Amino acid sequence: MxxxxxxxxxxxxxxxxxxxxxxxxxxxxxxxxNYRISVIVSNSTESRWNTLHAGLxxxxxxxxxxxxxxxxxxxxKLEDQVRLMEAEINxxxxxxxxxxxxxQDTQEIIQRLSxxxxxVMINTTAEADPDVEGNHASVTPDNYEIGRAIGNELxxxxxxxxxxxxxxxxxxxxxxxxxxxxxxxxxxxxxDRNPAITWQIPYGxxxxxxxxxxxxEHPADILIGLDNGSLEAAVDYVSDQGLQDKTVLFGxxxxxxxxxxxxxGLIRSMILPDDFSVGYQSLADLAGKLDNRMSVLTDRxxxxxxxxxxxxxxxxxxxxxxxxxx
Amino acid sequence: xxxxxxxxNLKKQTKxxxxxxxxxxxxxxxxxxxxxxxxxxxLTSAALLIILGVLLYGVFAGRMxxxxxxxxxxxxxxxxxxxxxxxxxxxxxxxxxxxxxIKGKDMDAETAESEMNLMYEAxxxxxxxxxxxxxxxxxxxxxxxxxLKADLNIPKQPWFQKxxxxxxxxxFSTPYVEHLFNDTSYRYNWVFSLSRAVELTRSGxxxxxxxxxxxxxxxxxxxxNRINQExxxxxVYLVDSSGKIIYHPKQMQINYGIIPENNISEAHYQDGxxxxxxxxxxxxxxxxxxxxxxxxxxxxxxxxxxxFGLGSMRYIIIIIIGITLLLILVFYQRISSRISRPLTDxxxxxxxxxxxxxxxxxIYVGGxxxxxxxxxxxxxxxQRINQLMHDIVVEQEEKQKSEMDALQSxxxxxxxxxxxxxxxWMIEGEHxxxxxxxxxxxxxxxxxxxxxxxxxxxxxxxxxHAENYMNIQKVRxxxxxxxxxxxxxxxxxxxxxxxxxxxxxxxxxxYGVGDMEEDDGGEIVIRGWMEAAPGTGESPxxxxxxxxxxxxxxxxxxxxxxxxxxxxxxxxGMTKEAAENLLKENPEGARRAPRHxxxxxxxxxxNRIRLRFxxxxxxxxxxxxxxxxxxxxxxxxxxxxxxxxxxxxxGRYHRKGAEKL
Numbered sequence: 001m002x003x004x005x006x007x008x009x010x011x012x013x014x015x016x017x018x019x020x021x022x023x024x025x026x027x028x029x030x031x032x033x034n035y036r037i038s039v040i041v042s043n044s045t046e047s048r049w050n051t052l053h054a055g056l057x058x059x060x061x062x063x064x065x066x067x068x069x070x071x072x073x074x075x076x077k078l079e080d081q082v083r084l085m086e087a088e089i090n091x092x093x094x095x096x097x098x099x100x101x102x103x104q105d106t107q108e109i110i111q112r113l114s115x116x117x118x119x120v121m122i123n124t125t126a127e128a129d130p131d132v133e134g135n136h137a138s139v140t141p142d143n144y145e146i147g148r149a150i151g152n153e154l155x156x157x158x159x160x161x162x163x164x165x166x167x168x169x170x171x172x173x174x175x176x177x178x179x180x181x182x183x184x185x186x187x188x189x190x191x192d193r194n195p196a197i198t199w200q201i202p203y204g205x206x207x208x209x210x211x212x213x214x215x216x217e218h219p220a221d222i223l224i225g226l227d228n229g230s231l232e233a234a235v236d237y238v239s240d241q242g243l244q245d246k247t248v249l250f251g252x253x254x255x256x257x258x259x260x261x262x263x264x265g266l267i268r269s270m271i272l273p274d275d276f277s278v279g280y281q282s283l284a285d286l287a288g289k290l291d292n293r294m295s296v297l298t299d300r301x302x303x304x305x306x307x308x309x310x311x312x313x314x315x316x317x318x319x320x321x322x323x324x325x326x
Numbered sequence: 327x328x329x330x331x332x333x334x335n336l337k338k339q340t341k342x343x344x345x346x347x348x349x350x351x352x353x354x355x356x357x358x359x360x361x362x363x364x365x366x367x368x369l370t371s372a373a374l375l376i377i378l379g380v381l382l383y384g385v386f387a388g389r390m391x392x393x394x395x396x397x398x399x400x401x402x403x404x405x406x407x408x409x410x411x412x413x414x415x416x417x418x419x420x421x422x423x424x425x426x427x428i429k430g431k432d433m434d435a436e437t438a439e440s441e442m443n444l445m446y447e448a449x450x451x452x453x454x455x456x457x458x459x460x461x462x463x464x465x466x467x468x469x470x471x472x473x474l475k476a477d478l479n480i481p482k483q484p485w486f487q488k489x490x491x492x493x494x495x496x497x498f499s500t501p502y503v504e505h506l507f508n509d510t511s512y513r514y515n516w517v518f519s520l521s522r523a524v525e526l527t528r529s530g531x532x533x534x535x536x537x538x539x540x541x542x543x544x545x546x547x548x549x550x551n552r553i554n555q556e557x558x559x560x561x562v563y564l565v566d567s568s569g570k571i572i573y574h575p576k577q578m579q580i581n582y583g584i585i586p587e588n589n590i591s592e593a594h595y596q597d598g599x600x601x602x603x604x605x606x607x608x609x610x611x612x613x614x615x616x617x618x619x620x621x622x623x624x625x626x627x628x629x630x631x632x633x634f635g636l637g638s639m640r641y642i643i644i645i646i647i648g649i650t651l652l653l654i655l656v657f658y659q660r661i662s663s664r665i666s667r668p669l670t671d672x673x674x675x676x677x678x679x680x681x682x683x684x685x686x687x688x689i690y691v692g693g694x695x696x697x698x699x700x701x702x703x704x705x706x707x708x709q710r711i712n713q714l715m716h717d718i719v720v721e722q723e724e725k726q727k728s729e730m731d732a733l734q735s736x737x738x739x740x741x742x743x744x745x746x747x748x749x750x751w752m753i754e755g756e757h758x759x760x761x762x763x764x765x766x767x768x769x770x771x772x773x774x775x776x777x778x779x780x781x782x783x784x785x786x787x788x789x790x791h792a793e794n795y796m797n798i799q800k801v802r803x804x805x806x807x808x809x810x811x812x813x814x815x816x817x818x819x820x821x822x823x824x825x826x827x828x829x830x831x832x833x834x835x836x837y838g839v840g841d842m843e844e845d846d847g848g849e850i851v852i853r854g855w856m857e858a859a860p861g862t863g864e865s866p867x868x869x870x871x872x873x874x875x876x877x878x879x880x881x882x883x884x885x886x887x888x889x890x891x892x893x894x895x896x897x898x899g900m901t902k903e904a905a906e907n908l909l910k911e912n913p914e915g916a917r918r919a920p921r922h923x924x925x926x927x928x929x930x931x932x933n934r935i936r937l938r939f940x941x942x943x944x945x946x947x948x949x950x951x952x953x954x955x956x957x958x959x960x961x962x963x964x965x966x967x968x969x970x971x972x973x974x975x976x977g978r979y980h981r982k983g984a985e986k987l
Contacts, residue, residue, distance in 0.1 A: 265477075
């Protein structure tokens with residue numbers, strides 16, 4: 001057999017390797033894998049998610065991620081939500097962004113699913129085992145502080161007279177840690193003034209009916225909605241019952257409907273969680289995790305603003321309330 | 327400052343040194359012609375190709391950059407024209423309402439709503455609302471909505487204030503969320519406003535008012551989005567004269583401080599192209615001012631756009647260079663093989679020669695002219711070497727044969743019989759002394775003949791041998807002739823081949839003086855003398871004397887003279903031609919050694935001298951008919967020493983200039 005010149009062998013091998021790498025890079029192009037991330041929130045088509053969507057979409061564009069909004073109606077059962085999450089993962093989703101409808105007994109679910117696809121919990125945390133690999137984390141506002149801020153708004157509005165007022169509270173989904181913390185924060189602030197809390201109901205499928213029932217039994221001067229759904233239900237109840245002149249509303253939320261009622265004066269003051277940041281940050285973190293599986297997802301907190309009729313259309317608030325999504 | 331080298335470092339360096347040693351490099355790149363040609367050609371080509379590739383890439387990248395900037399400038403100009411067209415169209419709406427509707431009406435008596443509605447309907451794709459206010463902020467007419475929100479302080483609105491401050495101008499606002507009118511669908515629109523102060527007629531009196539045209543922000547947004555769709559990295563944005571962003575593809579990120587933008591500085595750039603470094607990133611910024619508004623449309627081209635676009639080009643250039651190098655390598659492989667193959671084949675032939683293949687026909691002859699010439703020369707040299715080797719073998723065989731002949735001649739039965747017969751005759755005649763003399767001479771003759779097997783003896787012994795022989799012959803021929811020795815004593819210690827004088831004497835007897843009567847005065851004269859070599863001032867004997875005292879001299883240096891020994895008879899002589907033929911191989915009528923003689927001819931003597939000392943030496947014959955014959959032996963003056971004897975015996979004697987003589 002003819003003896004091969006080592007120089008020829010080395011040169012040919014080097015050139016072929018260089019061509020192969022260049023060819024591979026050329027085929028691969030600049031496009032990395034186009035990851036898909038699914039977003040699962042209750043009542044997915046509601047306008048209250050507009051700001052969240054804006055944040056998600058901007059981050060998706062920046063990180064070159066495909067977003068998949070999972071259509072949902074009202075989610076109040078953890079099993080339904082888990083089924084949706086599993087279906088999305090089986091369908092090829094690389095990551096999940098979700099607001100758990102139930103924060104209890106979620107350890108096993110989070111542990112099992114986050115191994116398959118990293119999970120970012122938004123708005124509320126949920127019970128989860130310590131996560132060394134950083135496959136799950138939460139992006140939420142400081143819900144206790146939001147509760148306190150609602151209480152502070154009441155004190156600013158009524159001062160010492162707060163003790164003379166009766167209050168009805170629609171406390172959101174009580175199985176969510178977020179709502180529990182908001183309520184705790186709220187109560188911590190207002191309890192010193194000894195207001196008369198005439199009723200407190202959770203947010204559910206027929207909240208407006210429950211409010212009517214409770215309010216007719218024990219009429220309240222002030223209605224407090226601890227989340228967007230609760231406040232919208234309170235607004236609907238007051239509008240339907242023609243109680244605009246009698247009842248004052250406070251709470252937390254972000255939908256254009258609520259903005260309208262702030263604008264019209266029905267809602268005296270509203271805490272506006274930074275949903276844009278929740279959306280942007282959760283997706284950016286997840287994209288980072290997908291790009292580098294060794295990286296660790298960490299919990300983050302976003303801020304909030306207080307809006308009322310006077311500052312509603314100020315530049316800083318209109319950017320949050322009416323996001324411009326290109 | 328010299329750093330201290332740790333033992334580990336030293337070990338590492340030694341290892342690296344070993345790896346890079348010349349031997350290893352030679353192992354990796356064998357030092358063959360083909361490898362040298364291939365390596366140097368390929369590396370040169372690769373370097374040239376890479377330089378060419380880099381240059382081409384640089385030129386291409388520069389061109390791409392220029393084209394990208396030019397295209398962006400063109401695109402920006404077009405975008406500005408489109409935006410200006412749109413703004414002009416909005417301005418025309420405002421003009422139309424003002425000059426065609428408001429100016430002709432008494433606003434207290436009539437309403438402008440129907441015309442406003444018509445105008446709105448015609449342009450509702452771009453408009454949100456048209457409204458006319460008094461100087462106090464009272465709504466006079468509006469389309470399509472007519473109920474203002476309660477508690478609004480219209481005169482405090484920025485667009486209203488600007489219009490009232492500069493009544494002669496039209497004012498375009500920056501985008502904001504419109505919230506003047508009641509809308510039960512909870513919708514809020516981003517708008518930008520065109521406001522102007524208008525002169526109204528109210529109850530026949532002139533009054534001031536403000537005409538507001540709210541345009542959809544989404545129209546501009548869509549227009550700008552279309553421009554920004556083309557590139558992921560470069561983008562166009564819009565600012566007002568103070569740098570406040572009107573449109574930016576990443577407006578939310580900028581609002582939230584996620585992405586920074588240099589909008590404030592860039593708003594103050596002059597129209598045209600600018601280079602800047604913002605947050606560590608080099609970028610080209612092209613600015614173009616939008617008429618009527620003072621807005622600026624700014625295109626930002628980060629420099630990484632150029633390399634981003636050229637990424638594929640870079641890989642394509644690498645692939646092209648790689649493939650070209652492969653082709654070049656194949657080509658050079660063939661060329662170098664073609665050049666080196668004949669040399670390799672020739673080298674292979676030489677290796678075979680070293681291994682013993684001495685057949686000249688096996689030597690490769692081919693390839694280029696130079697290599698062919700080398701092959702031919704080598705083949706000829708081989709042939710000559712073979713010939714010389716053959717000659718040496720023949721010469722050695724001849725030498726042995728000649729010497730055997732000479733030795734055998736000494737025990738010629740005829741000579742021995744005659745001699746012994748003479749001795750018997752002497753004993754019978756009671757010439758005991760003569761008999762003893764004869765026996766003594768015969769014994770001496772044989773002793774010298776044998777010489778313990780040596781062929782080289784001192785001249786003295788050779789002369790003694792000749793003397794013994796002549797003494798015996800003189801008795802046999804009853805002193806029919808006389809013998810005279812005339813020998814230069816200094817030649818006696820020089821070396822000679824043995825048994826060279828006796829055959830000459832034998833010839834001189836048999837063909838010269840043997841048949842002459844005592845009274846005829848037959849005589850044989852043996853002379854011996856020495857001649858210095860040309861240019862040698864000193865006699866060989868003197869040199870020899872010196873050598874005895876000092877180190878043994880080289881044989882060539884010591885033997886710088888010639889020795890001549892002649893045998894002359896005054897017998898019948900012969901013709902010149904006959905004399906010349908005596909020393910030729912088998913000539914017609916050559917004078918051969920007689921059968922009754924010792925059996926050794928002149929030719930044998932001549933050959934033996936030449937075989938030992940070279941072609942320059944040997945015999946010369948001079949003869950005249952009826953005058954006699956002289957045969958002269960010519961020898962080099964080689965002092966007889968053990969060393970010289972050994973050298974001469976082994977046949978390795980060579981005298982400088984011997985061939986020339």
